Amino acid sequence: MKKNISIIGVPMDLGQTRRGVDMGPSAIRYAGIVERLEQINLEIEDLGDIEIGSRERTAGESNLKNLKAVAEASETLSSRVDEVVKQGKFPLVLGGDHSIAIGTIAGLAKNYSNMGVIWYDAHGDLNTGETSPSGNIHGMPLAVSLGLGDPALTGIGGTGTKLKPENIVIIGARSLDEGEKVLIKEKGIKVFTMHEIDRMGMTAVMEETIAYLKDRTDGVHLSLDLDGLDPHDAPGVGTPVMGGISYRESHLAMEMLEEANILTSAEFVEVNPILDERNKTASVAVALMGSLFGEKLL
Ligand SMILES: NC(=[NH2+])NCCC[C@H](N)C(=O)O
Ligand SMILES: [Mn+2]
Ligand SMILES: [Mn+2]
Numbered sequence: 363m364k365k366n367i368s369i370i371g372v373p374m375d376l377g378q379t380r381r382g383v384d385m386g387p388s389a390i391r392y393a394g395i396v397e398r399l400e401q402i403n404l405e406i407e408d409l410g411d412i413e414i415g416s417r418e419r420t421a422g423e424s425n426l427k428n429l430k431a432v433a434e435a436s437e438t439l440s441s442r443v444d445e446v447v448k449q450g451k452f453p454l455v456l457g458g459d460h461s462i463a464i465g466t467i468a469g470l471a472k473n474y475s476n477m478g479v480i481w482y483d484a485h486g487d488l489n490t491g492e493t494s495p496s497g498n499i500h501g502m503p504l505a506v507s508l509g510l511g512d513p514a515l516t517g518i519g520g521t522g523t524k525l526k527p528e529n530i531v532i533i534g535a536r537s538l539d540e541g542e543k544v545l546i547k548e549k550g551i552k553v554f555t556m557h558e559i560d561r562m563g564m565t566a567v568m569e570e571t572i573a574y575l576k577d578r579t580d581g582v583h584l585s586l587d588l589d590g591l592d593p594h595d596a597p598g599v600g601t602p603v604m605g606g607i608s609y610r611e612s613h614l615a616m617e618m619l620e621e622a623n624i625l626t627s628a629e630f631v632e633v634n635p636i637l638d639e640r641n642k643t644a645s646v647a648v649a650l651m652g653s654l655f656g657e658k659l660l
Pocket of ligand 3: 460483485487500
């Protein structure tokens with residue numbers, strides 16, 4: 363893992379309809395992310411937040427909410443991430459709702475032709491305009507990265523698919539829409555649902571994930587949606603689903619990723635301080651990032 367980290371804040375809330383997730387980057391900074399990572403002997407710079415357009419008051423031509431503003435911000439983020447990677451630094455993107463992964467992955471794809479992605483999430487985020495029950499773009503980023511969905515989104519960072527389905531591992535899934543299930547089967551996407559996590563334990567899940575991605579990819583991105591965790595541990599999220607991954611299992615997962623030294627970028631998304639309890643979810647995010655970057659108790 364590269365030890366030069368650049369933080370990019372993305373105060374985006376347009377990929378869904380609940381307010382407050384645009385304050386996620388502030389909440390994570392307030393919970394002490396920079397200070398925490400400075401303790402672990404890392405070079406860390408905070409590039410601040412990228413600019414996000416305003417909520418679209420009239421519905422556009424498609425059923426995708428705030429499509430234009432999301433597309434514009436994604437393009438900006440894609441360039442910013444690309445610059446950071448080209449400087450030899452590790453991009454750490456703070457959301458914001460999960461629609462920001464469209465821009466993050468598009469920027470990474472300019473540098474990795476065979477990128478792996480670990481999608482740590484209660485959801486698949488594999489909807490398109492046709493299958494989405496909500497029209498919320500935060501339920502679509504993984505499909506977009508596979509080249510599926512509205513061209514205004516799939517064309518971000520240039521045309522062409524950004525990700526191969528066989529290079530994706532979803533961990534923590536427990537809420538999938540019908541169209542997402544079809545896509546997972548059709549594309550052969552590797553998924554560890556909560557069933558497998560319960561059955562195998564997080565240790566085996568991470569061992570398999572790491573072994574699977576290690577040889578086949580030229581870089582691995584972690585896209586961690588805080589709703590992958592159980593709402594008891596991470597209450598400040600817009601689309602909580604019961605029966606999630608625990609705080610402890612998540613720590614273990616982060617430590618195993620750090621040991622394996624396979625990550626080349628990461629993003630932490632869906633922290634919504636308005637829905638949170640005393641900034642608990644932002645603090646959980648910071649603690650997990652500590653483990654991910656090598657924090658040790660002794
Ligand atoms: N990033 C998220 N929290 N996504 C939740 C998506 C929920 C649902 N599958 C939808 O498409 O609307
Ligand atoms: Mn989710
Ligand atoms: Mn998500």
